[in-house]
Amino acid sequence: MDMKRDYYEDIQLFRTKTVLIASVLSLAALAVLPFMVGGYTLYIVNLIAINAIVAIGLNILVGYTGQISLGHAGFFAIGAYSCVLLMVKGGVPFVIALPAAGLISALFGFLLGLPSLRLEGPYLAIATLGFGMAVTQIISHSEFTGGHMGIEAPRMSFGPFEARTGPQQYAVIMSVAVIMTIAAVNLMKTRVGRAFVAIRDSEIAAEAMGVNLSWFKTLSFAVSAFYTGVAGALMAFALEHVSAGSFNLILSITFLAMVIVGGLGSVMGAIMGAALLTYLQIKLQIVQEAPLIGPFLLEVSKRFFNPAGLANIQSIVFGAIMIAIVIFEPLGMHGIYLRIKRYWRMWPF
Amino acid sequence: MKRGIFSAVIMICTLMTLGVPNAVMSADAVRGVTDSEILIGQWGPQTGPAALWGTVGRATGVYFDLLNSEGGIHGRKIKYFNRDDAYQPMKTKAIVKEFVENIGVFGVVGGVGTSTGMAVRDYLAEHKVPWVSPATGSSHWSQPFQKYIFATFPQYHQEAYVLTEYAVEKLGKKKIAFFYQNDDYGKEGLTGAKQYLESKGMTLAAEVPVEVTDTDLKTHALKLKESGAEVVIMWVLPKHGAIILGVSKAIGFSPQWISCSTLSDPDLMFNVTKGLWKGVMYANFVNMESPNIKKYLEAQKKFAPNEKYTGLFFLAGFYFAEPMVEGLRRAGKDLTVDSFVKAMETIEGWNDWLGYNCTFTATDHQGVKSVYMEQCGDDGARIKITDWLVYKGK
Numbered sequence: 027m028d029m030k031r032d033y034y035e036d037i038q039l040f041r042t043k044t045v046l047i048a049s050v051l052s053l054a055a056l057a058v059l060p061f062m063v064g065g066y067t068l069y070i071v072n073l074i075a076i077n078a079i080v081a082i083g084l085n086i087l088v089g090y091t092g093q094i095s096l097g098h099a100g101f102f103a104i105g106a107y108s109c110v111l112l113m114v115k116g117g118v119p120f121v122i123a124l125p126a127a128g129l130i131s132a133l134f135g136f137l138l139g140l141p142s143l144r145l146e147g148p149y150l151a152i153a154t155l156g157f158g159m160a161v162t163q164i165i166s167h168s169e170f171t172g173g174h175m176g177i178e179a180p181r182m183s184f185g186p187f188e189a190r191t192g193p194q195q196y197a198v199i200m201s202v203a204v205i206m207t208i209a210a211v212n213l214m215k216t217r218v219g220r221a222f223v224a225i226r227d228s229e230i231a232a233e234a235m236g237v238n239l240s241w242f243k244t245l246s247f248a249v250s251a252f253y254t255g256v257a258g259a260l261m262a263f264a265l266e267h268v269s270a271g272s273f274n275l276i277l278s279i280t281f282l283a284m285v286i287v288g289g290l291g292s293v294m295g296a297i298m299g300a301a302l303l304t305y306l307q308i309k310l311q312i313v314q315e316a317p318l319i320g321p322f323l324l325e326v327s328k329r330f331f332n333p334a335g336l337a338n339i340q341s342i343v344f345g346a347i348m349i350a351i352v353i354f355e356p357l358g359m360h361g362i363y364l365r366i367k368r369y370w371r372m373w374p375f
Numbered sequence: 376m377k378r379g380i381f382s383a384v385i386m387i388c389t390l391m392t393l394g395v396p397n398a399v400m401s402a403d404a405v406r407g408v409t410d411s412e413i414l415i416g417q418w419g420p421q422t423g424p425a426a427l428w429g430t431v432g433r434a435t436g437v438y439f440d441l442l443n444s445e446g447g448i449h450g451r452k453i454k455y456f457n458r459d460d461a462y463q464p465m466k467t468k469a470i471v472k473e474f475v476e477n478i479g480v481f482g483v484v485g486g487v488g489t490s491t492g493m494a495v496r497d498y499l500a501e502h503k504v505p506w507v508s509p510a511t512g513s514s515h516w517s518q519p520f521q522k523y524i525f526a527t528f529p530q531y532h533q534e535a536y537v538l539t540e541y542a543v544e545k546l547g548k549k550k551i552a553f554f555y556q557n558d559d560y561g562k563e564g565l566t567g568a569k570q571y572l573e574s575k576g577m578t579l580a581a582e583v584p585v586e587v588t589d590t591d592l593k594t595h596a597l598k599l600k601e602s603g604a605e606v607v608i609m610w611v612l613p614k615h616g617a618i619i620l621g622v623s624k625a626i627g628f629s630p631q632w633i634s635c636s637t638l639s640d641p642d643l644m645f646n647v648t649k650g651l652w653k654g655v656m657y658a659n660f661v662n663m664e665s666p667n668i669k670k671y672l673e674a675q676k677k678f679a680p681n682e683k684y685t686g687l688f689f690l691a692g693f694y695f696a697e698p699m700v701e702g703l704r705r706a707g708k709d710l711t712v713d714s715f716v717k718a719m720e721t722i723e724g725w726n727d728w729l730g731y732n733c734t735f736t737a738t739d740h741q742g743v744k745s746v747y748m749e750q751c752g753d754d755g756a757r758i759k760i761t762d763w764l765v766y767k768g769k
Contacts (some may be wrong), residue, residue, distance in 0.1 A: 175559045308466070330679065338422050
């Protein structure tokens with residue numbers, strides 16, 4: 027039922043009318059969202075959008091190209107700091123500083139990609155881990171970046187217009203997120219995207235087909251870092267303050283968890299993973315206030331654990347989700363989605 | 376296929392249950408104040424690398440429980456929201472947005488962490504949320520002047536100033552070295568020490584920085600020894616305090632050690648240094664002789680019997696909240712943000728709490744500028760060696 031008869035059918039963005047309609051509807055939903063919900067919900071949606079950009083970027087590297095990175099918090103930090111520093115110290119307008127931050131991050135991604143040509147698996151994981159930690163160390167010890175205290179981010183501005191309120195920030199962040207999502211979907215349908223996938227499936231076969239391994243591997247790192255850098259810059263504005271301490275190893279691992287939970291090798295999966303984990307991260311802190319299960323969990327925690335017990339439920343739930351995904355659904359949330367889709371496609375019969 | 380739908384349904388149900396409990400903000404005249412309740416929030420790390428400090432937020436909860444059991448403030452009970460930010464500014468911001476826009480709290484209290492606090496400082500100011508006692512000694516809370524922030528943690532530079540003054544004038548020492556963590560925490564301390572010495576035309580015998588990640592402190596100890604310092608003032612983490620004492624003893628260097636108030640738990644330090652901490656002088660700003668302490672520890676037994684650690688950080692949870700409660704009392708029945716700020720500014724030379732001489736004025740919201748000194752005795756006992764030392768610099 028999924029037959030394609032010519033190449034152009036394969037590369038078009040919206041394969042069927044249903045997909046087109048669904049995409050338009052969801053875009054419309056995103057557009058009216060700020061009029062429907064309050065500032066707090068909007069902030070969480072902003073965080074989800076930002077994390078989704080990172081997850082898409084990391085998925086290009088991990089899911090599509092088959093490389094690993096435990097250092098994406100480093101690119102996130104580079105993006106955040108370069109954008110803020112360009113604006114504060116360089117007087118560069120936001121519209122230029124945002125892509126510039128992505129490009130600076132991409133440059134570092136390219137440099138980190140070079141050793142990845144010779145490293146694989148756990149060795150690459152360690153190399154990227156070291157990179158992520160080195161970035162925060164350097165930033166926190168430099169006077170130029172404001173040291174441990176970090177620096178305050180200016181407002182996002184387009185000429186005279188300043189994004190001050192939640193909805194305005196949302197408009198900027200969500201637009202960037204949508205553009206970058208479409209770009210990622212498109213990228214995967216080009217020669218470059220196919221080269222990435224070929225490298226993941228078999229490096230030797232890819233090389234035999236004429237894929238330049240060193241170029242495409244480093245390119246994959248650079249593209250991934252670009253996405254993460256742009257997301258980092260947006261995060262700086264959502265927080266209005268950046269400090270080195272927040273870009274730690276845990277953050278890198280959370281990013282990776284989003285990709286794995288969402289589904290490796292799928293843009294849609296990355297978005298779902300980012301949404302689920304971000305939402306849980308925020309909401310599990312207040313699980314004790316949820317009806318029914320809240321008081322029950324609180325009682326269990328009081329009786330059997332120390333007073334800080336319930337707060338750690340987040341780690342337990344995250345761990346359980348990861349284990350469940352790996353055992354039951356290696357394709358992640360995207361896999362679940364695919365099965366549901368297939369079921370409904372056959373529905374009336 | 377069935378399994379797919381089943382798991383999706385479960386997931387959706389879980390999310391919906393978690394999503395429900397957002398209290399709706401009432402159309403009240405004053406945010407967070409009703410006829411029977413005052414809503415107050417606090418964030419802090421309950422999990423993650425700084426989880427040890429989570430005890431502050433829980434202790435504040437015990438304090439409010441105690442107050443409510445005594446009838447509350449002007450007939451209103453305090454409804455307290457303690458949130459975990461895991462020391463991540465991203466989460467702190469989410470928590471504060473929830474406080475202000477969803478729950479609608481009257482004010483916030485405490486809040487451990489400088490970078491987490493900085494991520495929300497301007498947002499809170501924009502929404503005119505009173506914030507009493509940010510729980511670090513950074514100068515960002517009162518400089519430049521913040522109308523809605525009331526700081527009760529003595530600033531690190533003020534504390535270093537009085538400690539240096541003590542070393543020079545009371546101990547009569549001339550050669551003073553400064554051993555500090557190479558970040559804002561340590562550097563603010565260094566600034567204070569230098570400020571005092573410059574006013575007397577003196578200089579430090581040595582300034583030795585240590586990185587947070589360092590574990591081998593031999594060169595640091597040698598540098599301190601070479602300077603011939605008689606007194607070494609430290610502005611470091613507990614682990615570095617413990618290591619430097621051990622290494623110094625090994626190379627035969629034993630000056631008078633003086634430490635910042637962040638290491639003011641002698642029992643703990645005595646144990647981790649296996650007795651080397653004895654004789655070390657340190658600053659403290661929680662009045663351990665206050666009659667309130669007994670009352671608070673009894674409340675802990677009643678309201679939080681599982682709490683294992685009831686040392687200094689625990690008491691700090693009470694210390695941070697007391698001035699806010701005093702302000703709420705003084706503001707009277709007609710509570711608004713403005714009446715609260717005005718009431719806070721009438722607090723002058725107030726001593727009926729765990730701190731000393733709390734004073735807020737309309738132009739200075741740094742309420743506490745004094746510490747006193749203790750020395751660690753046998754088995755980590757606290758020996759009080761000075762009265763309150765008041766900061767008299769600019």
